[in-house]
Amino acid sequence: MTTVLECIDAGTRYLEKRGVEDARRNMQMLVAHRLQCTRMQLYLRFDEPLDESTLAPLREDLKKRGERIPLQHILGIVSFHQHDFKTDARALIPRPETEELVELLIKKITHAPQRVLDLACGSGVIGLSLAAQWPDAEVNLADVSADALALAQENAAMLGLDRVSFIESDLFSKLHGPFDLIVTNLPYVPERDRSTLSPEVLHDPALALFSGEDGLDLIRRFAREVGAFLAPGGMIAMEIGNDQGDETAALLSQHGLTEVTVEKDISGIARFPLAKSL
Ligand code: GLN
Numbered sequence: 001m002t003t004v005l006e007c008i009d010a011g012t013r014y015l016e017k018r019g020v021e022d023a024r025r026n027m028q029m030l031v032a033h034r035l036q037c038t039r040m041q042l043y044l045r046f047d048e049p050l051d052e053s054t055l056a057p058l059r060e061d062l063k064k065r066g067e068r069i070p071l072q073h074i075l076g077i078v079s080f081h082q083h084d085f086k087t088d089a090r091a092l093i094p095r096p097e098t099e100e101l102v103e104l105l106i107k108k109i110t111h112a113p114q115r116v117l118d119l120a121c122g123s124g125v126i127g128l129s130l131a132a133q134w135p136d137a138e139v140n141l142a143d144v145s146a147d148a149l150a151l152a153q154e155n156a157a158m159l160g161l162d163r164v165s166f167i168e169s170d171l172f173s174k175l176h177g178p179f180d181l182i183v184t185n186l187p188y189v190p191e192r193d194r195s196t197l198s199p200e201v202l203h204d205p206a207l208a209l210f211s212g213e214d215g216l217d218l219i220r221r222f223a224r225e226v227g228a229f230l231a232p233g234g235m236i237a238m239e240i241g242n243d244q245g246d247e248t249a250a251l252l253s254q255h256g257l258t259e260v261t262v263e264k265d266i267s268g269i270a271r272f273p274l275a276k277s278l
Contacts, residue, residue, distance in 0.1 A: 002055065005046035007031060011062050018066040021198075026071050030061045033075050068199035081129045085155045090147040091122035092208040097265050098185050101239050101272050102129045104263060105183065108274075112137045113180035115231070119171065119222070120144070120186050122208055124152030130183070131161050142167040142175060145207060171221055177229030185239040186222060190215035215241050216248070223251035230277040238273045245270030 002010075008027050015023035025039070032039045034054050050058075061074050072078050072093045078085055080094045081102045087093050102125075112134035118127025121141035131139040141156075141164060143149050149166050156164050169175050189197070189209045201209070211218040219240065226236055236257065240248050245262040252260045257275035265271035 001049045003046065004031060004035075004042060004048050004050060007050055007055070007058070008042070014062060014066060018068070020065060020068070026065060027062070029071055029075065030058060030065065034058050034061070070200040070203050073203060080125045083129065083132065083159055085123055085125050085128070086151060086158065087123055088151065089203060089205065090151045091145070092204045094123060094125045097271055098125060098239055100265055101183070101185070101237065102126055104272060105130065105181075105237055106133055109181070109235075113235075114138060115179045116140065116181045117142065117175065117179040117183070117229070119182060119184040120218075121152050122148050122185070124155045126183055126185060128152070128155055128159055128161055128164065131164050132159060138163070138165075140165045140167060140175070140179070142169045144168070144170045145205065148205075148208070171218070172225045172229055175229060178231035178234060179229055180231045180234045181237070182226060182230060182234070183237045184222060186218040187211040188215045188219060188239075188241040188244060190241070216244060219244070219248055220251060223248070223255045227256050227277065232277060234277045236273075236275050239271060240273060242269055245273070248273045
């Protein structure tokens with residue numbers, strides 16, 4: 001007979017051996033998922049025996065995690081700013097930095113903008129969180145990937161958001177401005193960093209991660225094109241990679257945007273460029 005605690009201990013050792021970071025938390029999440037409880041509730045259930053109907057699927061999950069399949073793909077769900085979202089290999093797994101970007105916008109923007117664009121929306125976490133926050137805004141989600149848009153649409157349905165538009169578009173090519181707020185988490189990982197990424201990150205679609213040798217290819221295109229899609233007084237907000245702050249700010253200024261700043265993330269890294277139209 002295996003108890004919850006014994007199962008967590010054994011699974012933790014298994015994951016540690018396979019190089020999984022935060023092995024215990026990962027194992028707790030897998031067990032909690034199968035027991036349909038929270039990680040905290042597990043602490044009250046340590047002595048509970050687990051029967052084969054729980055252990056068998058758990059072994060499958062554990063094997064996958066040991067093969068370095070991301071925890072989020074196994075759980076199928078991530079919690080992002082106040083809501084749960086579906087996540088799978090169709091789009092980038094939502095990251096905590098991006099949650100910070102949403103929080104920053106909600107704090108800074110006290111009057112809901114009229115027309116909002118989440119460009120390169122992926123699973124839709126940014127645009128849908130904003131749509132939930134600003135019920136009167138017209139929110140548009142665009143992505144070059146039909147797969148990502150399908151996932152974003154499933155997420156909109158799950159959140160009961162039916163006033164959101166979805167557009168398949170390579171950056172701005174199929175879009176019609178002007179927008180009062182354009183927010184984007186473009187792919188920004190430098191191609192040259194590919195070999196340094198963890199096996200988990202490589203489960204994200206390459207299309208959602210990489211953007212040329214220095215990671216700035218799409219940011220350059222965005223900076224060039226965004227001005228024409230921004231309403232007077234409109235604002236842009238971006239997420240960028242480590243060490244891309246100065247160059248991104250320079251690109252935005254060079255293309256006529258004003259009040260360019262780069263806000264830091266919780267780790268003190270210049271992460272979120274903000275700017276306004278002229
Ligand atoms: N933050 C992600 C990572 O480091 C990259 C996301 C992106 O390119 N927008 O893997």
